[in-house]
Amino acid sequence: MWSGLAASLRCGSVRKTMSSGRRRIFSYDQYISKRSLLRRPSAIRELQPLLTIPGMISLGGGMPNKEMFPFQRITAELKDGTSIEIVTPETVDEALQYSQTPGIPRLLRHLEDIQSREHGRSSETTRICVTTGSQDALAKAFDMLLNDGDSLIIESPTYSGSLAYLEPMSCHLVGVETDQDGMIPSQLEDTLVYWDSRFPGKRKPKVLYTIPTGGNPTGATMPNNRKEEVYRICQRHDLLILEDDPYFYMQFNQSGRDSSRSTRTKSFFSMDSADGRVVRFDSLSKLLSSGIRIGFATGPAELIERLELHSQSTTLHTSGISQSLVASYFDHLESSNPGESGFYDGFIKHVNTISDFYLARRDVFLASAEKHLIGLCEWNTPSAGMFVWLKINGCENSRDLVKTKGLEAKVLFVPGESFYPCTSGPSPYVRAAYSTASYEDIDEAVRRFACLIKS
Numbered sequence: 001m002w003s004g005l006a007a008s009l010r011c012g013s014v015r016k017t018m019s020s021g022r023r024r025i026f027s028y029d030q031y032i033s034k035r036s037l038l039r040r041p042s043a044i045r046e047l048q049p050l051l052t053i054p055g056m057i058s059l060g061g062g063m064p065n066k067e068m069f070p071f072q073r074i075t076a077e078l079k080d081g082t083s084i085e086i087v088t089p090e091t092v093d094e095a096l097q098y099s100q101t102p103g104i105p106r107l108l109r110h111l112e113d114i115q116s117r118e119h120g121r122s123s124e125t126t127r128i129c130v131t132t133g134s135q136d137a138l139a140k141a142f143d144m145l146l147n148d149g150d151s152l153i154i155e156s157p158t159y160s161g162s163l164a165y166l167e168p169m170s171c172h173l174v175g176v177e178t179d180q181d182g183m184i185p186s187q188l189e190d191t192l193v194y195w196d197s198r199f200p201g202k203r204k205p206k207v208l209y210t211i212p213t214g215g216n217p218t219g220a221t222m223p224n225n226r227k228e229e230v231y232r233i234c235q236r237h238d239l240l241i242l243e244d245d246p247y248f249y250m251q252f253n254q255s256g257r258d259s260s261r262s263t264r265t266k267s268f269f270s271m272d273s274a275d276g277r278v279v280r281f282d283s284l285s286k287l288l289s290s291g292i293r294i295g296f297a298t299g300p301a302e303l304i305e306r307l308e309l310h311s312q313s314t315t316l317h318t319s320g321i322s323q324s325l326v327a328s329y330f331d332h333l334e335s336s337n338p339g340e341s342g343f344y345d346g347f348i349k350h351v352n353t354i355s356d357f358y359l360a361r362r363d364v365f366l367a368s369a370e371k372h373l374i375g376l377c378e379w380n381t382p383s384a385g386m387f388v389w390l391k392i393n394g395c396e397n398s399r400d401l402v403k404t405k406g407l408e409a410k411v412l413f414v415p416g417e418s419f420y421p422c423t424s425g426p427s428p429y430v431r432a433a434y435s436t437a438s439y440e441d442i443d444e445a446v447r448r449f450a451c452l453i454k455s
């Protein structure tokens with residue numbers, strides 16, 4: 001009776017009727033790794049949703065008795081002085097007891113609202129799983145989709161945190177060049193069309209991993225037309241897309257806009273209603289707090305359920321306190337903003353404040369760069385996120401500059417080589433983050449950096 005999840009983990013070809021009436025034919029079998037195919041639902045976790053059935057008496061779960069928990073109330077004070085209830089004696093279960101793997105319903109409801117209003121994708125055709133930061137979801141997705149020896153398309157350069165997970169996986173990481181607008185479609189197409197001659201004996205990739213907005217480390221954002229081109233290439237070559245987008249709401253062209261009309265770039269996820277080839281990774285780390293460790297993966301149910309199976313054997317679920325904290329903050333946004341889209345309007349107001357904050361810091365950084373680094377470095381202006389990718393003119397390897405001279409001069413950057421697979425060799429780039437230093441310190445850091453390059 002409780003094998004609903006197992007039944008929906010189809011191993012055969014997936015033929016699904018979309019709510020629009022369109023039929024998609026898209027088999028996920030060829031994409032799922034052997035390890036992931038072996039994952040089975042946890043018998044105990046499977047019971048979890050059944051506990052909410054009215055009248056159910058459970059002797060099955062193995063849950064601790066909440067009467068023995070010493071906590072009965074948690075409240076949070078917001079920066080504007082408002083208090084919000086996170087846990088009350090009536091809601092202890094939600095935050096403090098074991099809960100279902102995909103996330104607590106009070107939070108999932110808001111996340112579904114965001115995905116539907118922002119990306120036009122409804123919960124009827126997609127599924128969400130809350131994860132312990134998006135890093136957790138990314139690692140589980142890589143695990144789900146890659147066997148030893150498989151190839152993965154990545155941007156060159158790419159996020160060091162993903163490389164840290166991918167490199168020990170013995171897969172073949174193929175970097176596609178990027179420019180100020182992110183991954184270059186013609187380079188992607190060439191890589192795939194000439195695969196056999198360029199990479200003889202290597203398996204053709206089935207998956208592409210991208211950070212399309214305010215990329216880490218480059219700060220690059222892919223414009224809509226480029227995204228459409230990349231999406232079409234992925235269609236032609238049957239690639240799934242892993243859209244890692246923690247800086248999506250930190251786009252800098254938002255000020256003063258009406259929250260009901262998004263001027264943010266279109267996501268790959270929003271283009272994907274017919275195919276089901278995109279898994280999107282969102283993060284609340286830059287929007288609410290990085291320490292609460294809340295991210296969420298959204299995509300075709302067949303893939304997200306596999307990710308959940310992985311969580312059933314690792315984290316079980318993301319911290320209930322963190323989820324309840326976010327859900328209560330989102331409830332507060334809903335109740336303090338009138339109208340049917342009250343929560344989303346409040347959320348967008350909040351993220352617009354954040355993007356304005358980082359825009360001001362970006363401008364301070366760029367003004368300092370103009371003052372101190374002209375002729376010494378080259379860079380592009382980021383239109384989202386918190387990073388600038390600096391190329392040091394005449395430098396072959398930024399590592400020594402950063403790790404020895406930089407330490408002496410008390411200024412920290414990340415050497416460019418950290419954002420390429422370890423076989424790639426030295427890099428003349430460094431990544432600068434303008435997110436936390438004060439305006440004065442940003443200028444002083446850039447001045448010190450200029451001195452090092454000249455010394």
Ligand code: PMP
Nearest residue numbers: 133134135159211216283285295
């Ligand atoms: N992806 C990218 C591109 C990131 O920059 C980061 C954070 N540095 C993450 C994922 C992980 O974010 P989270 O805190 O949600 O795990």
